[in-house]
Amino acid sequence: MDKLLIAGIDPGTTTGYAFLDHHGSPIHIGSAKGLGHDEVVRICREQGHVLIIGTDKAKTPDLISSLGTTIGAIVITPSQDLLSKDKIKEQGKNHHERDALSAARFAYKKQQTLLKRIKRFADNKQISFVPLARIVLQRQLSIVHAYDLLNTKESHNTITKTPSRDFASEIQRLSKRIIALKEELFRKKQCYQQQQKKVQQLQQQLREKKKQPSPRIPYSEKHARIIAELYKKLREKDRYLTQEKKKHADLQIFLQQDTKKLFVQHLHTLAKKVKRTSKHLYIDNPEAYSTAFLNTLCDVHLYFSQTPGEQICKELARRSIPYTCPVTLHNIQNIPYLFTTEITQAQQSKQHLSHLIKTYQQRFKEQ
Incomplete structure (x- = not known):
């Protein structure tokens, strides 16, 4: 049935329908009460290939929208509802048929120019008019593009008639699906409740475990932990000592630049042999000495806290070891030093005393 049709549908309690060919001539008009979606689809397919559906309402009725989707037709609607005075001129047994015919004619006028061009092109190419018109209208393509698509193998596989929808079977299938989903939801809820109980049990066990005293650590592990802590402290102490x-070294260098201070090595006696770090030695008790240690003193200067005895003075004179006394030792951050002014005063006092002794000896000889 190679006919392209334009249909006009007037849905309602009594549904009117009218069909026009591609020239705009009516080929079938009718109406019936209680027509549903499937019945209207059947009537359309009995008449031919309905590619255009018209309605007299600006707002597309639901029946016409679903009908266009089912049979693969485009729906043409007016910008406003068609007037009743225009419908009176149409032929028909009742106003439902006249409304349907008016809707069909309106849709035809909207697509008349395009249909004529498609028909003329199909005749020139000697091809079927309906498949070409179907591609142009459904896919909104140009006629040439639709012709190229029609000639490809892909077009024959993709351009198919939209199958009718069995709403009863679809509703039954969806109802079964809803029941299955409800059962699955019930199972999920049960599983969720079980998991919630497990979580609560684990939380309770965790709280009880926190209340229990910590287990005793084995001796070997405890010992290793103590060693690690001590080693960490040792490294910290070592870093502190290095700093x-x-x-101390920086401070000593800084203080050595002060000409008013003389930094010395502090020794308690001259009896014990020690490693010397300075040429200036300060001795607390010069009376305690050893000849072995005195023999190691060369190029040094001794400073005493008190005046040495006669015996140590002879030993120092025999070895030409200079000394100064008495001077006071000072400390700054455990760094011993002497004031140069005190050293100078002690040396001047010693020289003055030596001068007095020599003067006295000369006078004694003259007498």
């Missing part, structure tokens, strides 16, 4: 040594 302090650096500070």
